[in-house]
Amino acid sequence: MPVMHGLVWFRRDLRTVDHAALSRALQTCDRVWCVFIFDTDILDCLPHRQDRRVEFIREALQALHDGLAGLAPGAGLIVLQGRPCRLIPWLAARLGVQVVHANRDYEPQALERDAEVSRQLAAQGCQLATWQDQVIFSPDALRTGTGNPYSVFTPYKNAWRKQLDRQWLTAYAVAPHGGALAALPKEPLLAPNADRPAELRGGPWLGPPSLSAIQFEATNLRALGVVPNEDGAQALFADFLARIGDYRHARDFPAIKGPSYLSVHLRFGTISVRQLVRTAIEIESSEPAAADGASVWLSELIWREFYFQVLANWPRVTQSAFRPEYDAIRFDEDAAAQERFLAWTEGRTGYPLIDAAIAQIRHSGWMHNRLRMVTASFLVKDLGIHWRAGEQWFAHWLLDFDLAANNGGWQWAASSGCDAQPYFRIFNPITQSEKFDPQGRFIRRYLPQLAELPTRSIHAPWLASGQELLAAKIVLGQTYPKPIVDHASARQATLARYAIVKSRP
Numbered sequence: 001m002p003v004m005h006g007l008v009w010f011r012r013d014l015r016t017v018d019h020a021a022l023s024r025a026l027q028t029c030d031r032v033w034c035v036f037i038f039d040t041d042i043l044d045c046l047p048h049r050q051d052r053r054v055e056f057i058r059e060a061l062q063a064l065h066d067g068l069a070g071l072a073p074g075a076g077l078i079v080l081q082g083r084p085c086r087l088i089p090w091l092a093a094r095l096g097v098q099v100v101h102a103n104r105d106y107e108p109q110a111l112e113r114d115a116e117v118s119r120q121l122a123a124q125g126c127q128l129a130t131w132q133d134q135v136i137f138s139p140d141a142l143r144t145g146t147g148n149p150y151s152v153f154t155p156y157k158n159a160w161r162k163q164l165d166r167q168w169l170t171a172y173a174v175a176p177h178g179g180a181l182a183a184l185p186k187e188p189l190l191a192p193n194a195d196r197p198a199e200l201r202g203g204p205w206l207g208p209p210s211l212s213a214i215q216f217e218a219t220n221l222r223a224l225g226v227v228p229n230e231d232g233a234q235a236l237f238a239d240f241l242a243r244i245g246d247y248r249h250a251r252d253f254p255a256i257k258g259p260s261y262l263s264v265h266l267r268f269g270t271i272s273v274r275q276l277v278r279t280a281i282e283i284e285s286s287e288p289a290a291a292d293g294a295s296v297w298l299s300e301l302i303w304r305e306f307y308f309q310v311l312a313n314w315p316r317v318t319q320s321a322f323r324p325e326y327d328a329i330r331f332d333e334d335a336a337a338q339e340r341f342l343a344w345t346e347g348r349t350g351y352p353l354i355d356a357a358i359a360q361i362r363h364s365g366w367m368h369n370r371l372r373m374v375t376a377s378f379l380v381k382d383l384g385i386h387w388r389a390g391e392q393w394f395a396h397w398l399l400d401f402d403l404a405a406n407n408g409g410w411q412w413a414a415s416s417g418c419d420a421q422p423y424f425r426i427f428n429p430i431t432q433s434e435k436f437d438p439q440g441r442f443i444r445r446y447l448p449q450l451a452e453l454p455t456r457s458i459h460a461p462w463l464a465s466g467q468e469l470l471a472a473k474i475v476l477g478q479t480y481p482k483p484i485v486d487h488a489s490a491r492q493a494t495l496a497r498y499a500i501v502k503s504r505p
Contacts, residue, residue: 004029005182007092009084009102010036010077011110013133013269014060015230016067016174020133023172025101031182033095034068036061037088038081038214040201041113052219052365052399054211056228059221060270061208063229071178078184081202081214084113089120090197091204095185098126103133103269106312107403134269135305136160136168136277139312149313150306151322153419157302169278224364226264226399233271236261237279244283245290247297254357254368255441260297263400264366266304277301307408310418317407317417326416328500331386340383343484344375345393350483352458353433354378356446363446365399370436376413377427382490384497387414415498423498426491433459449479 006029008022014036016022025032043054065077080087092100100121105114118128132138142150142159150156184206202214211218221228227235240260243250250258265271280301283294314322321327331337343349347358357371367375372394379390391410395401411417415425437443440458444451450458452472457464461474462482469476476482 004031004099005095005097006032007088007095007097007100008032008034009088009100010034010064011102011105011269012267013103014057014064015233015270015272016064016071017230018171018272018274019103019174020131020172021101021103021129023174023177024129024131025099026174026177026180029099029180032180033078033097033182033185034076035078035080035088035091036064036208037084038079038202039084040082040199041084041109043081043214047396049215050217050219052221052226053401054214054216055219055221056226056264056268056399058208058211058214058216059228060268063231063270065207067230068181071175072181072183074183075178075181076184076207079203079205079208080200081209082197083199085116085120086197086199088117089124089126090195090200092121092126093124100126100128102128102130104130104138105134106139106308108311108315108318133172134266134273135308136273137163137305137309139309142309149309151310151418153303153306156306156309157299160302160305164277164281169274169281171272171274220363228264228268228270230270233262233265236265237271237276241279241283244280244297245287245293247293251296252370252436254360254371255437255439255445259369261366263402267400267402273301303408304402304405306418307404310408311404317411318403321414321416322411322418323416325501326414329416329497331380331497332384333386337383337385340484341379341385341389343481344379344383344385344390348481349378349383349485350462350481351378351429351433352440352443352447352450352461353437354429356443359446361394361397365397367394367398368442370432372409373413374427374429374432376410378429380414381426381494382429382485382487384490384493387411387416423501424495426494428487430460430487447480449474 006025008025013019013021061077061079068075068077078091080091088100105111114128114130121128137160142156142163144150144155150159202209226232237260240262243257247258250256252258262271266273277298280294280298284291284298310322311317345358347355347362349355354375357367357375360371361367376387376390379385380387387410391406394406398406408417412421415421415423433443440455443458450461450472453461453464453474454468457468461469461480462476474480
């Protein structure tokens with residue numbers, strides 16, 4: 001039989017355990033190389049040369065490179081910088097591979113990229129084989145009784161759970177087949193020659209380059225305690241499993257350890273979603289004390305897949321409202337609105353819970369999920385700013401940024417998306433603060449200038465007595481801003497703004 005050479009193209013799946021594309025390649029090819037590309041189509045759109053996501057990827061690649069080397073002597077990761085549409089076909093030709101394996105990505109830009117790569121590979125007699133890995137069910141797997149994609153979460157969740165079978169949760173074997181990994185190439189690949197494509201900005205590197213080599217700088221990622229690799233993901237998961245039984249209640253309170261904190265690891269694939277779902281289901285069925293928490297957390301994993309299938313089936317949501325009638329709403333765009341938006345982004349709205357949440361994301365690249373909902377609602381329904389502005393701002397700051405979830409969350413808050421909250425339900429930032437940060441612990445952590453206020457006043461400092469403000473060394477408008485909007489008035493303005501939707505047939 002002829003020798004089959006393969007190339008595994010890593011993207012948002014930076015692990016060696018339970019990896020669909022890597023497993024398939026190792027079992028069907030005689031020799032397998034692995035590559036990651038720092039995609040300049042993405043990197044060139046970043047506004048700054050300091051980006052936690054780039055640093056996370058770089059650190060995860062080092063662990064991935066070491067993991068591959070541990071599977072076979074001399075194996076490892078080839079790293080390039082440039083445009084994948086040109087570099088993958090070039091590298092495939094240089095290595096003499098017949099097939100490139102990759103896990104599927106469902107974002108519109110990624111689908112266009114992969115289609116172009118597939119066309120170019122086919123032109124040179126090579127194949128792009130893609131595999132389902134980042135979700136349990138692909139976006140076209142579940143349909144309503146009329147054959148349409150789901151636009152409401154609960155029926156989707158019910159169908160998801162009904163369709164689920166152990167086969168969907170079986171881990172893909174990698175280590176037993178690691179001997180098929182080829183040693184990293186040497187001089188023939190690295191030597192300068194005339195056929196190196198102009199799109200190759202950097203590399204080839206045998207193993208991850210430094211941040212400076214790809215023109216980026218270090219962030220505060222290490223100081224935050226983030227461990228950007230498989231070991232870091234597994235440590236977080238083990239910690240979460242010890243408290244998963246409390247998840248239903250604890251997840252809503254930003255001052256306590258409630259979430260799993262695995263969102264960034266799901267985003268970059270340093271942990272397998274199959275492992276997470278399999279474990280949640282096992283706890284549901286075998287640990288009564290923790291079953292309820294596991295069930296609620298599993299629902300959150302299903303929400304993730306729900307938004308994936310919304311994006312894949314209705315890619316227009318990246319540019320417009322899922323519910324088209326909501327595009328008729330006119331949000332504020334004047335200079336005053338721009339100033340309100342700037343105040344929101346800088347955490348100086350005068351509403352402590354909002355400002356503390358913004359401080360959290362700017363400091364860490366992460367925001368508690370309850371606060372993502374509250375801050376989004378505040379921007380859209382208190383400040384009158386279009387949800388697209390907030391969506392794009394989050395896209396810049398979030399370490400765990402995922403297009404599907406971010407778009408879905410913002411459209412939910414704006415009432416324009418799938419299964420969104422009704423437009424007339426508007427979060428009150430004060431009562432949300434009192435309910436979910438009752439002692440003001442979260443606010444005090446991120447707004448130390450308010451730390452000395454008594455708890456009864458920390459949620460709305462402008463209502464504090466002059467004596468309380470004096471004792472806490474607070475001068476409203478100087479050491480902490482006055483509210484930039486009155487919530488009650490803003491609520492009425494929003495109801496009027498959204499009336500155009502109600503009036504439509």
